[in-house]
Amino acid sequence: MTQHILIVEDELSIVTLLKYNLEQAGFIVDTSFDGEDAIKKIISNNYDVVILDIMLPKFDGLQVCQYVRNDGNQVPILMLTALNQEEDIVLGLNSGADDYITKPFSPKVLIARIQALLRRSDGLENTRSKTLKLRDLTIYPERFEVYFKKDLLTLTRKEYELLLYFMKNKDLVLSRDQLLQAVWDYDVAGDTRIVDVHVARLREKIEEDKKNPQYIMTVHGFGYKMA
Numbered sequence: 001m002t003q004h005i006l007i008v009e010d011e012l013s014i015v016t017l018l019k020y021n022l023e024q025a026g027f028i029v030d031t032s033f034d035g036e037d038a039i040k041k042i043i044s045n046n047y048d049v050v051i052l053d054i055m056l057p058k059f060d061g062l063q064v065c066q067y068v069r070n071d072g073n074q075v076p077i078l079m080l081t082a083l084n085q086e087e088d089i090v091l092g093l094n095s096g097a098d099d100y101i102t103k104p105f106s107p108k109v110l111i112a113r114i115q116a117l118l119r120r121s122d123g124l125e126n127t128r129s130k131t132l133k134l135r136d137l138t139i140y141p142e143r144f145e146v147y148f149k150k151d152l153l154t155l156t157r158k159e160y161e162l163l164l165y166f167m168k169n170k171d172l173v174l175s176r177d178q179l180l181q182a183v184w185d186y187d188v189a190g191d192t193r194i195v196d197v198h199v200a201r202l203r204e205k206i207e208e209d210k211k212n213p214q215y216i217m218t219v220h221g222f223g224y225k226m227a
Contacts, residue, residue, distance in 0.1 A: 003048040003118060004028045008038040008064065009080065010056055014103075018051065021107035022114075035059025039067055042075065048121070049114050052097070053080040054088055062095045069096035074157045076117040078110075086193070093197040098158045099184060100194070116185035120161065132167040134226070137206055137215060139167055148206050155205070158183065162198050163206075166216060166226035175223040199224060 005027045009015050012033075019029045030045070032038040036058040042050060050068075054061040065077055079092035079100040092100050101113055132139040138147045146153045146163060155163065161183050166174070174182075176192035184194065203210040217227045 002026065002028050004030070004045065005114065006030045006032060006038070006041055006045070006047045006050045008032045008035070008050065008056065008061065009053040010034060011053075014053075017107065018110070021111065025111050027114075033057070035061065035064045038064050042068055042073065043071070047075050049117055050075055050077045051080065051110075051114075052077055054082070054092060062091055065092065065095040065097055069156060076121055076157065078113055078117060080105075089193060090197055093194060094201065096156045098156065120183070120185050121157070132164070134167060134170060134215065137167075139164060153205050155202075159198055159202055159205075162195075163202055166224070170226040173219045173222050173225045178223065 005022055007015055007018050007022075007029060009018070009031075010033045015031050015033070019031060022029045030041060030047075032041055034057040038050075038052070038056070039059065041047075042064075052061045052064060056064070059067070061079060065079070068075065068077070076099075077097045079089075079097040081088040081092055081100050081102050085102075089100055089102075098117060099113055101110055130141075132141070136149045139145070140147075141164065144160065146155055146160065162179065165179070165182050176195045179195045180186040180192065199216055200210075203213055203216055206215050207213045215226060217225050219225055
């Protein structure tokens with residue numbers, strides 16, 4: 001089945017370049033030039049991936065991402081950010097984006113990131129396993145549900161995947177590069193900030209005291225482990 005992608009970007013030259021390369025790679029491509037129109041299209045269509053710029057007219061990319069996630073839509077979102085703007089990167093991930101790429105970027109790298117998101121998305125849908133439990137935390141993979149003290153948690157797709165991987169590998173020390181490979185499907189070492197931001201978001205949801213975590217522990221100099 002041909003995958004359907006939405007590009008949300010207000011610079012025509014970038015949209016033209018992306019649309020051409022994505023169509024050459026076999027994708028069906030829609031475009032949007034402002035946040036308001038993007039929200040309408042995401043609500044009305046079943047996209048496989050959304051490429052979302054942060055700086056947009058009407059509603060910016062962060063607002064679009066937050067609206068989509070608050071609406072319960074878990075479409076994979078790849079955020080476009082300014083070069084080396086760490087604040088934009090963190091804000092984008094905290095808004096619910098699954099991955100990011102900084103401008104300027106290579107169309108080949110962007111397509112590789114999209115294909116990784118699609119592989120992870122397909123793999124998640126095809127994965128079923130028994131219930132996983134650790135103290136007050138319970139995951140029901142067959143329903144894609146996570147409970148903490150009987151409360152159903154609202155997680156993004158990537159938060160869910162990361163937590164599931166931790167639970168399946170509890171008591172093992174996992175490096176950030178291992179987590180990038182397992183959860184984001186990166187074939188080579190990438191920017192590990194994406195891991196740290198998602199761990200921080202998970203801690204806000206499953207730790208009673210995120211400064212003194214009891215579930216996802218930091219192993220200084222190595223990475224993290226689910227204890």
